[in-house]
Amino acid sequence: MGKISRKVKGGSEMEIIWTERALDKLSDQLQGRGGHFHLKYETEGCGCVMSGVWNLFVLDEVPEGMKKWETNAYPVYINENHEVFLDEKILIDYTDGAGTFQLKSPNQYLNPMMSCKIVSAG
Numbered sequence: 001m002g003k004i005s006r007k008v009k010g011g012s013e014m015e016i017i018w019t020e021r022a023l024d025k026l027s028d029q030l031q032g033r034g035g036h037f038h039l040k041y042e043t044e045g046c047g048c049v050m051s052g053v054w055n056l057f058v059l060d061e062v063p064e065g066m067k068k069w070e071t072n073a074y075p076v077y078i079n080e081n082h083e084v085f086l087d088e089k090i091l092i093d094y095t096d097g098a099g100t101f102q103l104k105s106p107n108q109y110l111n112p113m114m115s116c117k118i119v120s121a122g
Helices: 021-031 079-083
Strands: 004-007 013-018 036-042 053-059 066-069 075-081 089-095 102-106 109-114 114-121
Touching: 013 021, 021 089, 021 114, 053 102, 053 109, 066 079, 075 114
Parallel strands: 013 089, 036 075, 053 114
Antiparallel strands: 004 013, 036 053, 066 075, 089 102, 102 109
């Protein structure tokens, strides 16, 4: 897996890496279906914007206002306004113990029990 990174606000770089475990589970869930991967920072029911939760969505179309991030596997789309809540290096992993995806960095778990929601248009 090669390192692919890009500058984010303030001039620093962000690197997004999918683990082999996450890619294997994603392949099982998608069963050949295509889509665009969107890391969404959700705040509904969280009290305030600072208490949001990251979730992974597979969408037929890319929502407006999303920034495309190249990774070691599939590109990921993130709302540019929410990049401030991410660290410079993030890992999308999967844990068999909890049966969920995880979004983490060397410093913290951004969501240790991240869902992957497949959303079809129509």
